[in-house]
Amino acid sequence: MEPHSTQKKGRTCESCHQNPKALGLGYGKISLKDGKILFEALEKPQTKNKKVRLSQIVNLQGETLIKFNRKGMRGFNQEEIIRILRVGFCLNCHKENSPIFKHWKRNIVCPKFPEIFKAN
Ligand code: HEC
Ligand code: HEC
Structure with missing residues (x-):
């Protein structure tokens, strides 16, 4: 028995590989144009910084946009994000x-x- 699991089924591949929220990009839409991966945020910016959304910790360039309060924590970098999203396609x-x-x-x-x- 798995005491922490609330579901019999594990997470689907898509729940990570096609999910910009899981990757830290925030809510939005992933698309492919001329072999290039694009991300369109579907959430309005709510802070002074117009480029950052509440559900977001990194951008598609792999830049971390927030401060983590625990040492060693970080968002995915660009290479990792692209690798993960490619699998999604x-x-x-x-x-x-x-x-x-x-x-x-x-x-x-x-x-x-x-x-x-x-x-x-
Ligand atoms: C909980 C989130 C999550 C789930 C669920 C998940 N993956 Fe992944 N997957 C990742 C992460 C994170 C990486 C690592 C990316 C890295 O380190 O570069 C990865 C890497 C991969 C890679 C290697 C990509 C590369 O180019 O290195 C493949 C292939 C892959 N996953 C396939 C799958 C398949 C198929 C499933 C479902 C059976 C699945 N994954 C489920 C998060 C997930
Ligand atoms: C729009 C649909 C589509 C997408 C997206 C797609 N494929 Fe395919 N792929 C096919 C079809 C159709 C074939 C040939 C028929 C088959 O073997 O299933 C194929 C065949 C292959 C083959 C030959 C071996 C095999 O299983 O037949 C490989 C390897 C492969 N694809 C890798 C990939 C990888 C890696 C990606 C993501 C980067 C990808 N495909 C994305 C449709 C797709």
């Missing part, structure tokens, strides 16, 4: 148990849609 067509995720290589390219993996 593959999940739109490939099931989570697909061999492509078991034999994942960072430079893996989809033979059908090679443009998905262009550098950001």
Whole structure:
């Protein structure tokens, strides 16, 4: 038995890999244009700094926008964010148990849609 779990099922891959909130970008929409990953915030800025939203701790450039109160804590950097989001695009067509995720290589390219993996 898992005492801390409130659900039988674990988190879905999408709940992280397609979820800008989980990555610290905040509420918004992820899209792909010409092989480049874009993020559009869907929350209005609420502080003096117009570039920062309440649900946000990093931006797509990997810059941490808030102060953490615990030593060693940080947001994902740009490389990590892009890596995680790329997996999310593959999940739109490939099931989570697909061999492509078991034999994942960072430079893996989809033979059908090679443009998905262009550098950001
Ligand atoms: C709780 C959040 C979370 C869940 C759920 C999750 N992942 Fe991840 N995944 C991550 C993080 C964080 C990384 C690490 C990124 C890094 O360190 O570069 C990662 C890395 C990966 C990578 C390697 C990407 C790379 O290029 O290095 C693959 C592939 C991957 N996940 C597939 C999956 C699949 C398939 C599932 C579902 C079966 C899944 N993940 C579920 C958070 C998650
Ligand atoms: C819009 C749909 C779509 C997306 C998004 C997509 N693929 Fe594919 N992929 C396909 C189709 C269709 C095939 C060929 C038919 C098949 O084998 O399922 C394929 C085949 C592959 C193959 C050949 C091996 C195999 O399983 O057939 C690899 C590897 C692969 N994709 C990797 C990726 C990766 C990595 C991503 C994310 C960067 C990705 N794909 C995103 C549709 C997609």
